Amino acid sequence: MLAFLGLDSLTHLFDHIPEAVRLAQGLALEPGKTEPDVAEIFEGYTKANRGQSSLLTCFAGAGAYDHEVPAVVKMLGSRSEFVTAYTPYQPEVAQGVLQALFEYQTLVSRLSGLEIANASLYDGATALVEALNMASGANGRSRMLISAGVHPHWRQVVRTFARGTGHEIVEVALRDGITDWSSVDASGASAIVAAYPNYLGVMEDMSSAKQLAVANDALLVLGSDPVAAGVLKTAGAWGADVFVGEGQPFGTALSFGGPYLGLFACTADQVRRLPGRIVGETVDSNDRRSFVTTLRAREQDIRREKATSNVCTNQTLMAVTAAIQLGWLGTQGLREVALRCAQGTHYLFDELRSVEGASPVSSQPFFREFAFRTDHPAAQVLERMANDSVLGGLSVAQLTNGGDGSIEADIENVILVSVSERRTRPQIDHYVEVLRKAVR
Amino acid sequence: MRSKALPGGRAASAPLLGHEMEPTMFEMSVPGRSAYQLRTTDVPERSLEDMVPAVHRGEAQIEIAELSERDLVGHFTRLSHRQFSVDLGAYPLGSCTMKYNPKFCDAVAADIGLNGVHPATPASLCQGWLELLVTLEEKLCVITGMSAATLQPAAGAAGELTGLLLMRAFHEANGDVRRRVIIPDSAHGTNPASVTLGGYEVTTIKSNERGLVDLEELKAALGPDVAGIMLTNPNTVGLFEEQITEIAAAVHEVGGLLYYDGANLNAILGVVRPGDMGFDIVHMNLHKTFATPHGGGGPGAGPVAVSARLARFLPGPMAARRDDGSFEWRTPEESIGRVHGWHGNAMVLARALAYIDVHGGDGLTRVAERAVLNANWLRERLRATLPAAYDRVCMHECVLSASALKAKYAVRGLDIAKALLEEGFHSPTVYFPLIVDEALMFEPTETESLQTLEALAEAIERIAARAASDPDSLKRAPQTTPVSRVDEARAARHLIATEDAAHRSQYQA
Numbered sequence: 001m002l003a004f005l006g007l008d009s010l011t012h013l014f015d016h017i018p019e020a021v022r023l024a025q026g027l028a029l030e031p032g033k034t035e036p037d038v039a040e041i042f043e044g045y046t047k048a049n050r051g052q053s054s055l056l057t058c059f060a061g062a063g064a065y066d067h068e069v070p071a072v073v074k075m076l077g078s079r080s081e082f083v084t085a086y087t088p089y090q091p092e093v094a095q096g097v098l099q100a101l102f103e104y105q106t107l108v109s110r111l112s113g114l115e116i117a118n119a120s121l122y123d124g125a126t127a128l129v130e131a132l133n134m135a136s137g138a139n140g141r142s143r144m145l146i147s148a149g150v151h152p153h154w155r156q157v158v159r160t161f162a163r164g165t166g167h168e169i170v171e172v173a174l175r176d177g178i179t180d181w182s183s184v185d186a187s188g189a190s191a192i193v194a195a196y197p198n199y200l201g202v203m204e205d206m207s208s209a210k211q212l213a214v215a216n217d218a219l220l221v222l223g224s225d226p227v228a229a230g231v232l233k234t235a236g237a238w239g240a241d242v243f244v245g246e247g248q249p250f251g252t253a254l255s256f257g258g259p260y261l262g263l264f265a266c267t268a269d270q271v272r273r274l275p276g277r278i279v280g281e282t283v284d285s286n287d288r289r290s291f292v293t294t295l296r297a298r299e300q301d302i303r304r305e306k307a308t309s310n311v312c313t314n315q316t317l318m319a320v321t322a323a324i325q326l327g328w329l330g331t332q333g334l335r336e337v338a339l340r341c342a343q344g345t346h347y348l349f350d351e352l353r354s355v356e357g358a359s360p361v362s363s364q365p366f367f368r369e370f371a372f373r374t375d376h377p378a379a380q381v382l383e384r385m386a387n388d389s390v391l392g393g394l395s396v397a398q399l400t401n402g403g404d405g406s407i408e409a410d411i412e413n414v415i416l417v418s419v420s421e422r423r424t425r426p427q428i429d430h431y432v433e434v435l436r437k438a439v440r
Numbered sequence: 441m442r443s444k445a446l447p448g449g450r451a452a453s454a455p456l457l458g459h460e461m462e463p464t465m466f467e468m469s470v471p472g473r474s475a476y477q478l479r480t481t482d483v484p485e486r487s488l489e490d491m492v493p494a495v496h497r498g499e500a501q502i503e504i505a506e507l508s509e510r511d512l513v514g515h516f517t518r519l520s521h522r523q524f525s526v527d528l529g530a531y532p533l534g535s536c537t538m539k540y541n542p543k544f545c546d547a548v549a550a551d552i553g554l555n556g557v558h559p560a561t562p563a564s565l566c567q568g569w570l571e572l573l574v575t576l577e578e579k580l581c582v583i584t585g586m587s588a589a590t591l592q593p594a595a596g597a598a599g600e601l602t603g604l605l606l607m608r609a610f611h612e613a614n615g616d617v618r619r620r621v622i623i624p625d626s627a628h629g630t631n632p633a634s635v636t637l638g639g640y641e642v643t644t645i646k647s648n649e650r651g652l653v654d655l656e657e658l659k660a661a662l663g664p665d666v667a668g669i670m671l672t673n674p675n676t677v678g679l680f681e682e683q684i685t686e687i688a689a690a691v692h693e694v695g696g697l698l699y700y701d702g703a704n705l706n707a708i709l710g711v712v713r714p715g716d717m718g719f720d721i722v723h724m725n726l727h728k729t730f731a732t733p734h735g736g737g738g739p740g741a742g743p744v745a746v747s748a749r750l751a752r753f754l755p756g757p758m759a760a761r762r763d764d765g766s767f768e769w770r771t772p773e774e775s776i777g778r779v780h781g782w783h784g785n786a787m788v789l790a791r792a793l794a795y796i797d798v799h800g801g802d803g804l805t806r807v808a809e810r811a812v813l814n815a816n817w818l819r820e821r822l823r824a825t826l827p828a829a830y831d832r833v834c835m836h837e838c839v840l841s842a843s844a845l846k847a848k849y850a851v852r853g854l855d856i857a858k859a860l861l862e863e864g865f866h867s868p869t870v871y872f873p874l875i876v877d878e879a880l881m882f883e884p885t886e887t888e889s890l891q892t893l894e895a896l897a898e899a900i901e902r903i904a905a906r907a908a909s910d911p912d913s914l915k916r917a918p919q920t921t922p923v924s925r926v927d928e929a930r931a932a933r934h935l936i937a938t939e940d941a942a943h944r945s946q947y948q949a
Contacts, residue, residue, distance in 0.1 A: 001813055001814075001817050001890060002813070004817060004820060004821070005813075005816055005817060005820055010809045010813060013809070013812045013813060013816060013833060014711050014712075014812070015833075016680060016682055016832075016833060017680050017682070017708075017711065017712055018682060018684070018685060020685060021684065021685060021712050021716050021717045022711065022712050023710060023711060023712055023713060023716065026710050026801050026802065026805055027582055027583060027709075027710045027801035027804060027805065028582050028801065029579060029582055029583070029796070029800055029801035029804070030797075030800050030801065031800040031801060031802050031803075032797075032798055032799045032800030032801075032802060032803035033797055033798060033800065034798075035542075035544040035798060038544070038548075038794055038797040038798050039544075039548070041797060042548050042551070042554075042572075042790075042794065043553075044568070044571075045553070045554065045568035045569065045571060045572045046551050046552075046553025046554055046568055047553065047568065048566075048567040048568030048571065049553050049554070049557050049561075049565070049566050049567070049568040049569055050564075050565045050566075050567075051557055051558065051561035051562070051565030051566050052552055052553050052554075052556040052557050053552065053556035053557070053558070054552050054553075054556055056565070058558055060558045060560055060561070062560060063781065064558055064559050064560070064782070066558070068478060068479065070476075070477070072475070072509055072512065072513060076512070076513065076516045076517070078546070078550075079516070079517070079520045080525055080527040081520035081521070081523040081524075081525045081527070081528070082520060082523065082525075082735065082736055083525070083541075083546070083733045083735055083736075084525040084526040084527045084541055084733045084734070085523055085524060085525040085526070085734065085735070085736040085737075086526075086531060086533055086536055086538055086734050086736070086737070086866075087536075087734070087736070087737040087738075088736065088737065089533070089867075089869075090524070090857070090858075090861060090866065090867050091923070091926045091928075092858065092861055092918050092921040092922065092923055092924065092925065092926065093456060093522075093523070093524035093861050093866065093918075093921050093922070094522075094523055094524060094736075095458070095462075095519070095522040095523065095922050095923055096458070096519040096520050096521070096522040096523025097523050097736035097737070099462065099464065099519055099522070100516070100519055102464070102937070102938070102939070103464055103465050103466070103939070105937050105938050106464075106466065106938040106939040106940060107504065109937075109938045109940065110502050110503065110504075110938075110940070111502060115938070115941070116935075116937055116938075117937070117938070119737070120738070122594035122595060122598060122738075122739075122780070122785075123594065123780060123781040123782075124781055125778070125780065125781035126594065126598070126779075126780065126781070133637070151781070153778060153781050153782065154781060156777050156778040157777070157778045157779060157780065157781065159777055160605065160755065160776050160777035160778055160779055161601070161605070161637070161779075163605050163608060163609070163639070163776060163777075164601065164604065164605055164608065164637050164638040164639040165637060165639065166639060203492065203493075203496045205495055205496075229498075229502070230502060231488055231492070231497065231498055232492065232496050232497065232498055233495075233496055233497065233498050233499070234498060234502075237498065237499065246781065253555040253556065254555065254556055254557060254558045254559070255554075255555045255557075255559075255786055255787045256554065256555070256557045256558075256559050256561075256566070256569050256782070256783060256786035256787070257559030257780075257781065257782025257783045257784070257786055258559075258594065258739070258780065258781075258782055258783065258784055258785040258786045258787065258788070259594065259738070259739030259785040259786075259787060259788060260781065260782075271935065277737065278935075278937055279937065280931035280932070280935050280936055280937050281931065281936040281937075281941075281942055282926050282927045282928065282930045282931035282936075283926070283927055283930065284923040284924045284925060284926045284927070285916070285924045285925045285926075285927070286923075286924050288461060288923055288924075289461060290923045290926045290927075291926075292926045292928055292931050294928065294931040294932045294935065294937075295932055295935065296928075296932070297932070299629075300597070300629040300630050300632075300633035301628070301629030301630070301872075302629065303629075303633070304629050304632040304633060304642075305632035305633060305635060305636045305641075305642040306636070307629070307632075307633040307636070309633070309637075310597040310600065310601060310630050310633035310634045310636075310637055311595075311597055312595065312596065312597045312629075312630050313594075313595035313596060313597065313725075313727065313734075313737065313738040313739070313740040314595075314737055314738040315594075315735075315738045315739050316735050316736040316737035316738045316739075317733075317735025317736055317737075317738065317739060318735075318738075318739065320735075320736065323465070324512065324516055326504050326505075327465050327475075327504070327505055327507055327512050327515070327516075328475045328476055328507075328509070328512055329475075329476045329504065330473075330474045330475065330476060330504050330505060330506050330507060331501065331502070331503050331504045331505070331506055332474055332476075332506075333474060333475075333476030333478075333504075334502065334504055335501065335502075336476070336478060337478065339488060340478065340481065340483070342486075342488070342491050342492070343483050343484070343485060343486050343491070344481065344483050346486060346491050347483050347484055365491075365492065365493055365496070367491075367492070379562065382562055383562060383564065386562070386565055391558060391561065391565075394560040395560075395562075398560070399560065421478055421479070421481070422479055422481075423481065423483075424479065424480075424481040424482060424483070425481055425482040425483045425484075426482070428483065
């Protein structure tokens with residue numbers, strides 16, 4: 001090949017790069033290893049992860065849940081046609097991914113009760129950032145009222161990106177687990193943002209948030225648990241303009257937090273401001289039903305500095321997997337999973353009454369997650385429980401960087417716990433015993 | 441015939457199998473069918489009414505679909521037959537680095553010891569993950585010549601915006617208000633979009649006749665209000681910015697920072713490092729350079745590495761090594777905050793580390809050498825058919841132009857791209873970069889063999905011959921793919937983004 005180019009050494013291909021910046025000695029990395037040798041290095045990492053779900057029974061949630069992912073979903077989702085494809089820029093050879101995304105958009109639209117869904121964003125947190133950008137694009141305002149019931153990490157991410165957009169982020173504190181909307185002046189608000197159920201598991205009545213949005217001509221943005229959406233009122237039914245969510249529960253493993261799946265849906269009148277890709281139906285030149293990425297004029301590669309979002313790569317594989325997982329669950333299965341999560345969580349809640357010193361943080365109705373206090377620091381309690389093979393939940397102090405408007409007192413001692421449909425009664429009973437021991 | 445002389449003969453990509461229309465899962469739904477099976481838990485049953493107050497209960501059941509497992513497998517397998525992929529054949533999509541994704545890296549990520557870890561697991565219980573992240577950060581810094589890196593950004597564009605927020609934090613910490621970021625006209629569209637979201641204004645500078653940054657034009661655009669410049673090097677025309685040290689000096693002179701868009705990092709691995717060229721901020725696309733599979737459009741991962749003076753602004757928390765050899769989470773003093781809900785696309789990060797370990801320093805250098813060799817071979821091989829926009833040694837990709845074919849036969853770059861699909865190859869990137877007329881951007885990557893490149897070249901020659909003999913057939917191409925050319929205008933004019941909208945639209949018609 002070199003001879004064809006009239007060269008006698010590979011290095012001549014780089015002759016035009018100034019000598020002054022060239023690496024003289026190559027990279028200061030070890031030489032390449034064989035795959036079995038690297039596998040051994042990775043075995044070291046996996047062994048050091050004592051917290052993996054095969055060793056500890058997972059009761060942690062906060063947007064990342066230990067749901068059933070059956071073999072059929074894993075296998076279909078790892079087909080190399082889906083895994084090793086690029087963005088469907090050539091629809092004639094990408095109908096597989098495009099149709100799967102069309103089905104995914106349909107599912108997200110139904111779960112959200114809103115007309116339009118996009119083809120995915122990075123995760124729930126960044127989807128919320130895009131929702132705020134959509135709101136300010138819609139009404140030209142930049143004041144964002146965000147309930148402290150929204151996942152603490154999502155609020156932290158929103159604050160980070162507000163450095164660039166200049167959005168004013170106003171957090172609205174919780175009282176007994178419920179957003180105290182009356183405590184803020186909502187005038188000039190661009191968006192009213194709440195979570196449903198909120199990150200502490202509480203189902204808040206969203207009509208007050210909706211009233212506030214209507215009264216101030218702001219968009220209502222709801223961050224919802226998509227599993228709960230299987231039985232609860234949809235975002236659309238509450239009158240939301242935008243729905244965002246974390247789609248990890250649909251077929252994606254815990255994965256140490258990523259890649260996850262940013263769900264995004266909105267009302268039809270906002271479609272021109274929709275971030276990311278959207279797949280639409282059309283026909284081919286032989287009049288056959290076909291799918292294609294559409295409304296491309298919104299996207300960054302065409303609008304450049306006038307684009308309202310810079311999203312290009314998204315989480316297509318997780319979206320395709322979500323469509324497969326929902327296809328596996330079906331209409332009845334989704335309902336059943338939601339119901340069983342709620343049943344397990346309520347069973348644990350009732351059993352915790354027998355643990356001295358453990359008390360719920362809120363008296364409000366919850367769905368599949370709740371927070372409780374003990375007399376000891378949460379981090380310490382969780383470490384002790386781990387010694388008995390239980391991942392007992394999350395430290396809310398850690399989640400909130402030491403506290404925010406979501407918890408009124410003793411945040412150091414608050415644990416957030418969730419029970420998925422995979423947890424058995426003996427496992428829940430074991431949790432209670434282990435906790436009793438840990439707080440003694 | 442040239443190809444017959446090659447050992448191994450002619451490599452060919454296979455056409456897709458899926459020529460039958462596939463109904464949607466909603467159309468396939470049959471009441472009463474189901475696939476799901478859940479664990480027996482013995483948890484006491486309670487009614488929804490008992491747990492959820494009426495105001496919260498959904499009014500109508502949400503319809504998903506009712507399918508058997510066999511239905512489900514058939515459906516998604518048939519869809520997969522309608523989808524081109526790297527595993528099937530060459531994917532010379534310029535700027536996207538669609539190299540082969542080693543299966544070993546996927547296997548590593550499938551281990552429950554990695555993917556079965558909850559992201560909020562206490563640090564003492566996920567030491568392996570923290571060590572993996574620290575190790576990856578260290579190696580990415582060696583590769584780029586930088587001091588520290590955040591692994592949180594989920595994709596290249598997320599990395600860009602993170603980098604711009606770091607730029608902003610740096611200037612603000614110096615009490616320095618700056619307004620503009622300079623971008624060459626050859627840049628990816630994500631660059632200007634990210635600049636706007638970072639709260640800056642874009643100043644576009646024109647490329648010179650050699651396809652490079654025009655140093656005089658740059659100097660004229662510089663001033664004390666310039667926060668920095670975003671550059672891709674090699675740039676999107678596949679050419680190395682030879683005056684990079686002069687560019688860096690000029691930008692630093694006015695107090696600006698240099699941002700390196702890592703989209704084309706594959707070209708320079710082990711040859712030259714962004715840090716040594718004077719860049720202050722670098723994002724990488726692990727799904728390009730480090731071979732993590734692109735998943736049909738994502739997930740990616742877009743870590744951002746910075747020079748020492750910017751490290752204190754990086755997003756947190758970051759995995760960090762303690763003196764005793766154990767690991768913990770640490771948030772830099774003046775951190776801009778989180779840019780991801782958890783720790784970034786962790787499973788993508790794990791795959792990239794496995795790829796780096798297998799290749800090592802020597803292997804990564806070979807990656808760049810071979811990627812550049814392949815691109816130059818293809819450029820030279822197609823000289824008579826599709827001349828290069830800039831006729832000299834390119835880096836990992838070559839931008840060819842169909843403007844001669846357009847002038848002669850009214851055949852456009854898009855027609856050639858579509859006809860390549862009939863030949864069993866994926867198309868190159870078309871009409872980008874914007875500064876080249878009828879651009880066809882080929883990036884063969886280092887993983888395609890000489891046999892494959894030869895087959896690709898012959899396919900392009902056949903298409904060029906058709907341009908002369910039967911140009912109309914190219915305008916109708918592709919016909920042998922699962923669907924023929926789709927009506928994009930119709931999709932945009934009348935948006936149907938869900939099955940429910942499709943039904944409404946049928947009802948109205």
